[in-house]
Structures are given as C-alpha cells and as structure tokens.
Amino acid sequence: MMVGHRVVTTLAFYPRGGSAQVVRYLGGALEELGDAVTVCCGSLGPRGSSSNATTFFAGLDVQALDFTEAAMRFEQGQDPMAAPVPFHPSFEDRSGVPDRIFASLDDDAYQRQVEVWQSLLERVGPPDLYHIHHLTHVNDAVAALGDRPSVVHLHGTELKMLTEIRSSGERWKHAAEWDQRLVRASLRADRLVVISPTERQLAIELLGVDPSVIEVVPNGVDVSRFQPLQLNGSERRVQWRQWLVDEPRGWDESGQPGTIRYSDHDLERFFLDPATGEPLPVLLFVGRFLDFKRVPLLVRAYATAREALGPAPPPLVIWGGYPGEWEGEHPHTVATSLGVEGVFFAGWRGHEDLAVGFNCADVFVAPSFDEPFGQVYLEAMACGLPVIATDSGGPQSFVNTDPARPNGWLVAPDNETELADAIIQSTSDKSTRRQRGRHARRLIEQQFDWHRIAEHIDRIYDDLLT
Numbered sequence: 232m233m234v235g236h237r238v239v240t241t242l243a244f245y246p247r248g249g250s251a252q253v254v255r256y257l258g259g260a261l262e263e264l265g266d267a268v269t270v271c272c273g274s275l276g277p278r279g280s281s282s283n284a285t286t287f288f289a290g291l292d293v294q295a296l297d298f299t300e301a302a303m304r305f306e307q308g309q310d311p312m313a314a315p316v317p318f319h320p321s322f323e324d325r326s327g328v329p330d331r332i333f334a335s336l337d338d339d340a341y342q343r344q345v346e347v348w349q350s351l352l353e354r355v356g357p358p359d360l361y362h363i364h365h366l367t368h369v370n371d372a373v374a375a376l377g378d379r380p381s382v383v384h385l386h387g388t389e390l391k392m393l394t395e396i397r398s399s400g401e402r403w404k405h406a407a408e409w410d411q412r413l414v415r416a417s418l419r420a421d422r423l424v425v426i427s428p429t430e431r432q433l434a435i436e437l438l439g440v441d442p443s444v445i446e447v448v449p450n451g452v453d454v455s456r457f458q459p460l461q462l463n464g465s466e467r468r469v470q471w472r473q474w475l476v477d478e479p480r481g482w483d484e485s486g487q488p489g490t491i492r493y494s495d496h497d498l499e500r501f502f503l504d505p506a507t508g509e510p511l512p513v514l515l516f517v518g519r520f521l522d523f524k525r526v527p528l529l530v531r532a533y534a535t536a537r538e539a540l541g542p543a544p545p546p547l548v549i550w551g552g553y554p555g556e557w558e559g560e561h562p563h564t565v566a567t568s569l570g571v572e573g574v575f576f577a578g579w580r581g582h583e584d585l586a587v588g589f590n591c592a593d594v595f596v597a598p599s600f601d602e603p604f605g606q607v608y609l610e611a612m613a614c615g616l617p618v619i620a621t622d623s624g625g626p627q628s629f630v631n632t633d634p635a636r637p638n639g640w641l642v643a644p645d646n647e648t649e650l651a652d653a654i655i656q657s658t659s660d661k662s663t664r665r666q667r668g669r670h671a672r673r674l675i676e677q678q679f680d681w682h683r684i685a686e687h688i689d690r691i692y693d694d695l696l697t
Contacts, residue, residue, distance in 0.1 A: 236266045236692050239358040243348075243367040244319050244330075245273035245298055246287035247553055248519065249606045250364050250386045252582065253450050258291045260451070260685035266692075269358070271351055273298050273319050281581050294355050296347060298329075305329035312340045316347055320367075322388040323521060324395075324402070325558060333367070334396055334403035334410075341368060341405075341412075348372035360695060362688075363420075365389050370416035380695040382688075383420035387430055387603020387625075389413060391523070393437050414438055421695050424448050424688070426604035427625040446691055449628070450606045451681035457613035459672060460590040464510040467591040471498060471513075471548075474588070480578025483563050486555030491563060491576045501546045501573045512658045514547045515592035515616075517585065517607045518599075520557035525598045525621075525645065527560040532598070532650035534571040536658075539651070545658045547596075550577040550588060589614035593664060594657045600644045602626060609679050612638060612671035617664055619653045621645075629674065638671035 238261065242254050251272075258268040274284035274295035281287060284295040301314035311318035311329040317340065321330035336344075349372040360380040361373050366389040373381060393410060400406035417423060417438040423445045425431045431447050434440060462470075474480075475498065481491030504511055514533070518524050526549065537544040549562060566574040580588070589595070595611035596619040602608075604625035608618050612629075618639035620626035630639045640657060642649035657664055 236360065236689070236696065237269075237358045238266050238360060238362050238692070239269050239271055239352070239355055240362040240364065241348075241352075241369045241373070242270070242272040242364045243369045244365075245275040245282050246284055247282055249450075249604075250384075250388075251287065252606060253384075253386070254364060255288055255291070256451060256453055256681045257685060257688065258288070260681040261689065262291070263682070264685055264689050266689065268292065269294060269355055271295070271348075271355060275299055275302060294351060296351055302329055312336065312343070317343050320344070322365075322392040323558065325556065328556065332403060333392065334400070334406040336409070337405055338408070341408075344368040345372045345375070349375055352376055360692060366413040366416050368412075370419070371412065374416075374419055380421045381419070382422045382424060382691060382695070383417060384424040385430060385434060386426065390430065390433050390437055391601075391603070394433075397437070420444065422446055422691055424691070426450055427628045429601075429624055429627065430603055446687075448684060448687050448691075449679060450604055450609065451684035452606075452609045452613045452675050452679050454613055454676055454680050457586045457589065457610045457675075459615035460587070462587075462590050467510065467513075468498065468502065470587060470591045471502060474577050474580070474584070475548075475575055480580065481549075481563070481576030482552065482554050482578060484561050488554050488578050491578075493575060497575075501575075504543045506543065511543060512545045512593035512661070512664070513591065514545055514594050514596050514654065514658065515550060515588065515611070516547070516597055517550045517588070517595070517611070518552075518597060520552040520562060522558040523600050523602070525600055526552075526562040527565045528645065528647060528650065529596065529598050530562050530565045530571065530574060531569065532647045533574065533654060534569050535647065535651040536654040537571065537573060539655055540658065544573060545593075546573045546575055548575045548577055548592065550585075551579055552576070553579050585610065586614060589616055592616060594619060594654075596650075596654065596657075598642070598644075598650050599624065599626075605629075609675060612668075613675040613679075615668040615672045617657060617667035617671055619650070619657060629679075633670075633674075636670040636673070638667050638674060 269292045275282040275298045301311040301318035305311040318329045320333040324332040362382045364384045396406045475493045479492045480488040482488050483490045533547045595616045602624040621644040622641045623644045631637045640653040
C-alpha cells in the first residue's frame with residue numbers, strides 16, 4: 232500500500248452533524264496511516280465552541296471559512312448569503328434559519344459560494360487528491376482548479392434532497408439547476424463512496440453514475456472512545472443529574488437551551504423503581520430533530536408503551552436537537568400535548584459526553600425512516616447497547632444481519648404499534664437486552680473500527696494515484 236498521500240478533504244458546512252464526525256475520525260485514522268490531511272470546511276463561533284472548526288477538528292490541519300459574520304447578519308434581518316463569506320446552504324428546507332435549502336439559491340448566490348471556496352482552496356494549494364464530502368457547490372470549486380483525482384463521499388442527505396426535488400421540485404424556484412449541478416458533479420468524480428448498499432442503489436438511480444466507480448464504505452467507530460464502561464447505578468445517576476438538573480440544555484419551541492429543566496425529585500420519581508429503589512432501564516434517542524428521524528413518532532410510541540409497562544416504566548431521554556432547529560412537530564410540544572410523563576430532553580451536547588451518555592442508558596432507540604447510514608447507532612452498539620431501528624436505510628446493513636447473533640430490534644417504518652412493542656420487549660427482558668448488547672459490541676469490533684475503514688479509503692487513494 233502506498234502511504235504519504237497529501238489529501239485535501241472538504242466539508243461545505245460548519246461542524247455539527249454526522250458527516251463532520253466522519254471527517255474528524257477518518258482524517259485522524261488516515262494520518263495514522265501516513266497521509267497528510269488538510270480539512271477545508273466552514274466554521275461558526277469563537278475558538279472553544281463546538282461549531283468552531285479549529286476546535287472541533289483539533290489535531291488536524293484546518294483551513295476554514297468563517298460563517299460568523301453571515302450568521303450575525305441573519306440575526307440583524309439581513310441576507311446571510313450576501314455576506315463576504317456567505318453562509319452555507321442546506322439540504323433541508325427549514326424556516327427561521329440562515330442556511331436556506333440549496334434549491335432556493337439563484338445563480339448569483341451559487342456563484343458567490345463557488346468563488347469563496349475556490350479562493351480558499353487556492354490558498355491551500357493543490358494536493359495529491361481531493362476527498363470531497365457531499366455533493367455541493369464545493370465540487371464545482373474543486374473542478375475549476377484543474378485536474379486532480381477526486382473522491383466524492385456521499386452521506387445520504389444530498390440524495391434525500393434530490394429525491395424531494397424530483398417529487399416536488401416546483402416548491403423551490405431553482406431546484407432544476409441544483410439537480411443538474413449535483414448530477415454533473417457526481418459524474419466528474421473519479422470514485423463515489425457511499426455508506427450502505429441502499430445508498431449505492433439510490434445513487435445509481437438518481438445520479439446515473441457508472442456502478443463500477445461506486446465503493447460501499449461504511450462509517451466507523453472509535454472503539455477506544457465508545458466502549459462499555461460498566462458504570463454502576465450510582466455513577467449513572469450522578470451523570471443524569473449533571474445533564475438534566477445541574478446543566479440543563481433541553482429546549483422548547485423558543486429554541487433557547489435550558490428552557491426545559493428538571494429537579495432531583497424528577498430523577499428519583501422516573502429513574503428509580505418506586506417499589507425497590509433500583510435503577511430502571513433507560514431508553515435513549517440521540518440525533519437532530521429532522522423529519523426523517525421521526526422523533527414525534529417515538530414520543531407517541533413511548534406513551535403507548537409506558538401505559539403497558541405497569542407502575543415502573545422506563546424513562547426516555549431525548550439527547551440532541553440542535554438548538555432552534557426542528558422540522559414538523561417539536562418533540563417537546565408533542566410530549567406536552569399528550570401529557571406523557573417520563574420524557575427527558577437533554578439538549579445538544581458535545582461528542583465527548585456521548586460515550587458516557589450511552590453507558591448511562593440500556594437501549595438505543597431511533598425510528599428514522601430511510602436513515603442514510605446511522606453513525607450514532609454504531610456508537611451506541613460499540614458501548615454495548617442493543618438498538619431499536621426501522622427496517623429501512625442504513626440500519627438494515629448492521630442490525631440483526633446475523634440471525635444467530637441478533638443485536639437489536641427492527642420494526643416496520645412509521646409503525647407506532649411495532650415500535651411500542653419493541654420498547655416493551657427491550658425494557659422488560661434484561662437477559663435478552665444484555666445478550667443483544669454484547670452481540671452489538673462484537674460486530675463493531677469486527678467490522679467498524681475506524682482503522683479498518685481508513686485502510687479501505689487509502690486503498691481507493693492508491694488505485695486513483697497509480
């Protein structure tokens with residue numbers, strides 16, 4: 232295997248979602264193999280904040296476009312896309328946010344995006360190859376700089392937007408232009424990396440690319456960070472108290488972290504069995520409040536399961552939701568309108584807390600519809616949690632794939648009854664729950680260690696450069 236590639240990896244957005252985690256972990260693993268990785272990306276806020284690129288990608292060479300001024304312009308009622316460094320667009324269509332959906336940006340706004348990225352990449356200088364995450368305007372900026380091999384890494388969100396454009400493109404004035412741009416960018420790629428077999432088939436159908444240039448490379452897990460910690464009940468309660476009582480970050484429709492608060496009495500009432508004082512199993516969701524994540528459906532299914540589980544039902548902790556960002560119904564509003572108890576909102580927290588958070592829970596539940604991959608499922612499984620997922624998208628490639636070693640529960644998409652039944656089964660049977668959790672950890676160790684993933688990516692680089 233060749234080593235010592237100089238790689239410029241690009242991410243059009245400031246760090247906040249799953250693709251940013253992939254860039255961080257993959258970049259570190261590639262450098263351990265001997266590659267020199269420069270991350271070109273967006274950044275938001277001062278050094279030390281989780282959305283600041285230098286902070287988030289600490290340890291890697293980072294060259295960033297600072298979106299802070301554009302965000303401030305938005306807060307002042309101005310157009311963030313007209314700032315000297317325009318705010319990045321989004322694959323999702325949400326109101327009240329600075330990152331408008333790609334399909335709504337006209338040609339002038341598109342050209343400004345390309346120009347600032349081209350300027351950044353010119354300052355960085357030509358690498359041996361480009362590793363471009365997502366299909367965006369960045370692909371066109373790279374193409375304008377000359378002939379260098381490129382790997383385009385699809386994370387699924389761009390394909391979701393293309394699917395929406397094809398089904399209801401009239402919603403956005405410039406949808407057709409962005410459809411064509413993304414397709415052209417995919418056809419220019421020397422290799423396309425997709426994260427699951429489902430996404431491979433979708434890429435072929437939507438983009439019309441040659442199947443021979445597509446490589447299926449799943450995301451990985453840092454198995455040293457995400458591992459079972461064997462915390463006892465007292466240690467877990469200390470952590471939940473910190474996250475829910477001492478440092479509350481849950482937020483309601485105001486979008487302000489800390490507007491949802493809890494007390495010690497709430498923890499005692501819902502996290503402990505009133506008859507024995509023993510800790511109850513904890514259900515945990517982690518993710519953004521996007522429509523395909525189906526968090527309102529989870530709240531409704533939990534309400535149904537809670538009634539069936541008797542006098543000591545398990546609590547449900549909803550961890551995440553980027554402040555002020557949600558699609559459709561807000562999960563807290565749904566929980567309030569249903570009057571369901573036992574739902575706790577922990578808010579958006581750093582990745583450093585997440586491994587401990589998984590170790591304070593017993594079951595990971597995320598009923599996403601057609602999840603592109605599901606990085607957070609793998610991280611939960613690495614910590615020894617069985618998962619509840621839907622039989623769609625990425626989780627089909629790692630949940631219950633070995634009939635002899637089930638590692639979770641798969642339910643039909645958008646089926647509230649099946650989801651409630653899985654919640655009941657997983658929290659009622661301790662022995663089965665723990666066995667499936669052990670199977671989950673074993674699968675991650677064998678197939679999803681980031682070092683294995685980096686070796687696969689490096690072989691792709693070798694093929695392109697030789």
